[in-house]
Amino acid sequence: MAGFCLPFLLCKNDIPGIIESNNKKETVWMFKKIIKVVFAVLIVITVGLVGVSFFTPKDKDAVTDERLSQIMAEDHFLSNPYSGFSQLNEDERKAYLRLTDKLDNYESTVELGDNKISVDSLNRVWTAIQQDKPEYFWLDSYTYHYDQETSMVTDVNFNYHYNTDxxxxxxxxxxxxxxxxxxxxxxxxxxxxxxxxxxxxxxxxxxxxxxxxxxxxxxxxxxxxxxxxxxxxxxxxxxxxxxxxxxxxxxxxxxxxxxxxxxxxxxxxxxxxxxxxxxxxxxxxxxxxxxxxxxxxxxxxxxxxxxxxxxxxxxxxxxxxxxxxxxxxxxxxxxxxxxxNMLFDLNSADEQTRFLDTLRGTLDNGSVMEARFTEPGMMDRALAGIEESDILNESGVRYLRYDENQVLIIWRP
Structure with a gap:
């Protein structure tokens, strides 16, 4: 008679001391033995899995969801919508924080551990750090290693302009x-x-x-x-x-x-x-x-x-x-x-008077007047008005004009 099997267990016919029998007591005894074997195997498997979990080293430098939320709540520079940090996705932000934690201590090699990101993401993180961190004046460039199977960056190495001292x-x-x-x-x-x-x-x-x-x-x-x-x-x-x-x-x-x-x-x-x-x-x-x-x-x-x-x-x-x-x-x-109050709209007679009065007062005080006008072409009207008032005929008066910005600088050397 063919024996029956349970997954990962021995067949009935393969268990020593078990023989075919119509005796009910022997059948019960046989099942009890099989159940004991099943429990023994399950215990071994469970203990093994627990052991692997227990002895796997924890990534002590990992940036968690909780840490990220704390930064967003407390750091009004990084959480500003226009910071480089704010342009990153969640995984990139965690890598950013992991890298800057090490940079703050002048560490040159950073294992990314649980915060691995792609090469493209690393480039984005680097750009964000450049935008946000002028205090890293000693930071020059970086290199990295990545896993060819997953294309994820495993570690980053920073190059510094100067040593720590x-x-x-x-x-x-x-x-x-x-x-x-x-x-x-x-x-x-x-x-x-x-x-x-x-x-x-x-x-x-x-x-x-x-x-x-x-x-x-x-x-x-x-x-x-x-x-x-x-x-x-x-x-x-x-x-x-x-x-x-x-x-x-x-x-x-x-x-x-x-x-x-x-x-x-x-x-x-x-x-x-x-x-x-x-x-x-x-x-x-x-x-x-x-x-x-x-x-x-x-x-x-x-x-x-x-x-x-x-x-x-x-x-x-x-x-x-x-x-x-x-x-x-x-x-x-x-x-x-x-x-x-140095923006002038010469379409108004009052503004024309204010412009000329301000200019005379500035020159009389030996200062330089820097004025801007509200629309293109108004600078030429301002210079025409100055010429009519004879201010430009006064000894040594000079001006610079920035047509693109509608700015006029006038002074007497």
Missing amino acids: EIKRRQGEIDAAVTQIKSGITPEMDDYTKVKTVHDAIVSHTEYDLNSEDNQNICSVFLNNRSVCAGYSKALQYVLKDIGIFSNYVTGNAVGRGPHAWNLVQMDGEYYYVDATWDDPSFDDITREDPALRADPPLNIEYVYFGLTTEELLKNHTFDNTLSTYPGFTATADNYYVRE
Whole structure:
């Protein structure tokens, strides 16, 4: 007679001491033995699984859902809708936090463990860190390893510009420079005034220089006082972040010039663009091409690119939308010319009078007037009005015009 089998068990005929019998007692005894064998096997399997689970090492560095929720609730910089961090999906955000946890301690190798992501996601995370973290002035580049079967990144290796001792030395000098800038900020100031104070300090103490050292990080501004757009923008972001004002590092292109960087800044509840590089007369094309103006520019600081709307920015900037996309920002209340009452609409006779009176008063005080007009073509009308008033015939009066932005700068050297 053929024997019957249970899964993973011995057949009845294979169990020693069991023989075919019609005896009821022997049949019962046989089933009892089989049941004992089943329970024994199940116990072995269960103990084995529990043992594997118990002895599998836990990923102590894993960023959990709870940690992510806490960050989103408590860190108003990272949770801002326009931060690089906020552009990432949930898994990318966890990897971001895992990487920055290690970067904060100058660790150069990071195992991703339970927070593995794809290569494309790692590129997005890197871009987000670049947008959000100007304080990582020592961070240069990265390499990674990935699992060829899953295409998931297993570990990341960071390359630093300096060793730990040099990082700490430079950080001390940066702290001193930032403390000096912050000394000009008082608690009663609104956001506009705070941002303008920081903007002015950076522009007035920095010379635009394509050959400057460390010009892709904040050391070029705070330590060397010479930089390019990356240094200006990251330095502005660094100080604003330190005083509690959101700012993002934005990259793209300057029309007709190539890659460029500037800032998105939140002031008094609204968002504006600020391009500190282009507000430095040492960068300005007009002053650069005129040796006399370059030697003695009318202003140490300009405000042509302070507090721009999206529409105004897009006249000569384009966005790199690799990671972040921005809506059309339209607020004008904290534009420099609006706040300083230097925006003129010459369609009004009263405004024409105000313009000429303001100009005379400014020149008589030995100051420089920087004015903006509400529509194209109005600058020519302003200059015609100045000429009719004989102001331009006065000794030494000069002007610079920025037609694209409808800005006119007038001074008497």
